[in-house]
Amino acid sequence: MARRLKGALVVGQSGGPTAVINASLAGVVDAALQQAEFDAVLGLWHGIEGALKEELVDLSQEDSQTLQGLVGTPAAALGSCRHKLTSAEYERILEVFKAHGVRYFVYIGGNDSMDTAYQVAKLAAETGYEMQVMGVPKTIDNDLALTDHTPGYGSAARYVAISTMDAGRDLAAMKTFEDVCILETMGRHAGWLAAASVLGKRDEVDPPHLVYLPERTFSEEQFLEDVRRVHRALGHVMVVVSEGIRDADGQLIGAKTGPVQTDAFGHVTVAMGLGVAPYLQNLVTRELGLKARFNRPGTLQRSCSIAASQVDLEEAYMVGRAAVEHLLAGESGFMVTLERLGSPQYRCTTGLARLEQVANAEKLMPAEFINEEGNMPSRAFVEYALPLVGGPLPEHVRLKGALVAKRAPAWPER
């Protein structure tokens, strides 16, 4: 049995929220409050900023109903942050941790947050302050190294899959009036989320018809050719595009131009980068003369409570609990990982990866998860991702649509 440090445990949430990051918080808090070892169970108010400002929440004062309700409440109940720390700030954090007898630090976040946790652990070790640190993975982007996938991804993937099914049906119904719908997903460098749009697709007619990922260079010519081809075949085109796609020069498509505005003097002023979907909508309209619109759910894809994946919720809770259990086992300097167990039934258990190996690394989609043309995820990707979205996706029916024989005089097509 490992020797146990006597002290407080502090937990924080960091980076972009997810639909299930509060389930991880619940896992940490439930496990920690069950242990008499911890002098206190504290929360960082808005992540590491709460440490700097010494805004620490006493989590033992929360009632059990609130703690239970964390599972299912999206975003970050403790508040989150995006804050790049200076070395003076790392020292400040240790100062605050020492003042409150914090000997256990759990940080829930993405790769930047794992770096933060790693740096705190390193500084503590260098300055001779005994402390154990554990990271808990979180990101809808699914881009963390050394874990099969990340909590948060399954729910965002479920959201994108269902949204694509629904918006695609809407477009198909309107195809005599509208031609192209472009759904923009998050994902600055990795295409995991945009790729999830295919998870409800059963056949060629089902949406999406084209998916563009940051892992492949985006060519406007090829895109227009793709859209033209699908439109000719189906009469409508559902496109899903990651916000992070770039051209051959490495320039973000979404940063190219916003809509032009004119100022009081009639001078054209270009608005700030409004994202890739509006740009592509204009491109399609201008170059192909097709009627296009865009959907940009924005933060809804990472916060949608009703699209949360049951598998994701359970795993998010599990990695939170596991972090505390590993601390109690004397371990430090790790991020809890998810390890997929063998088929046929999908199952996951937890593992550990060194914080410094996760920190600042980025897991992109491997080549075998993308088709040769670079405009659609592969079957292998679907097999990987489908279990993560939890329960079955909606089953939308399609009418057989048997046309009756014509009896009226011919009518000239417009």
Place this chain on the structure above:
Amino acid sequence: MARRLKGALVVGQSGGPTAVINASLAGVVDAALQQAEFDAVLGLWHGIEGALKEELVDLSQEDSQTLQGLVGTPAAALGSCRHKLTSAEYERILEVFKAHGVRYFVYIGGNDSMDTAYQVAKLAAETGYEMQVMGVPKTIDNDLALTDHTPGYGSAARYVAISTMDAGRDLAAMKTFEDVCILETMGRHAGWLAAASVLGKRDEVDPPHLVYLPERTFSEEQFLEDVRRVHRALGHVMVVVSEGIRDADGQLIGAKTGPVQTDAFGHVTVAMGLGVAPYLQNLVTRELGLKARFNRPGTLQRSCSIAASQVDLEEAYMVGRAAVEHLLAGESGFMVTLERLGSPQYRCTTGLARLEQVANAEKLMPAEFINEEGNMPSRAFVEYALPLVGGPLPEHVRLKGALVAKRAPAWPER
């Protein structure tokens, strides 16, 4: 008992799809297939365009599983259209209807579609062709006259309410990094949908904080002042804005960013432009120096299958069935309406309104449903709209967040 015409029944779907318009179709088809009176039960492929092209679907050939699955499948299973008919086209429609012995016409749609149904009925009467016509209401905009509300609205309202709750939580969690989130809803002239964003709001902190509706003139100065005030009080501002807001000169705010398009009816379809949310995001950033982002779910708000309201699904089915029952009772020239029955329990029954009274009329939000400042729906609106979203909205918890006493040296705020 009314004398019954012997002939076929034809049903069509028209205008922007909804999450429940297929439930209305199911109601019509279920009721019609039970009746031996109808020689055939036909569907118009893409609305009235299916009549012009003589593309008529034999709905008796659909299997029962598909018909059952219509309830829960979003968009328009028969296909929809937006088509402004010429007088030659009205004659063509009658020609096709006569060729197939159509004596019953059910058209599911909004006010333009009710006008189409009315014109078909009128031409039939003028030319001595015996036919009965019935309209079934449909629109997420809830802007049809003479009905308590429209099928489609409850589900879109549920979507907007939940999306606002979720995105608002996301923003609150990120408030040390982001300041303003702008959610753009549909609603070209009526604010019913944007107003629905308040249905999950329990207190001042809950989102949304500001709601702008087309019923009130939009002032950029007042908007910026509102945002500044809320930001000072809460540190973050969740704004919901209808795509149709206009300035004092009647100019669409959303048209300031990019080209607007017009549909076949000459209506400006703001959704095809780049919209109001990107414009306001730029405005907030430029004028207040606040970090802003926008969510624009677009067609997701009218097609989201997992946000469908149970009440809405049931009522949509009910009005479809009622249309056939009224036809069998010999009635013609009406739209089926929803009539709210007394409290305390919400209940609705169906009624009838003359097609020509619904056609081209538009029901805006009454003054008592909007607060004096014009930036928030009223309590009376909530009482009206809350029953329509069906089951309870998600219950998001909020931590008490009891801060522990400070013990570390003070840290200078940046």
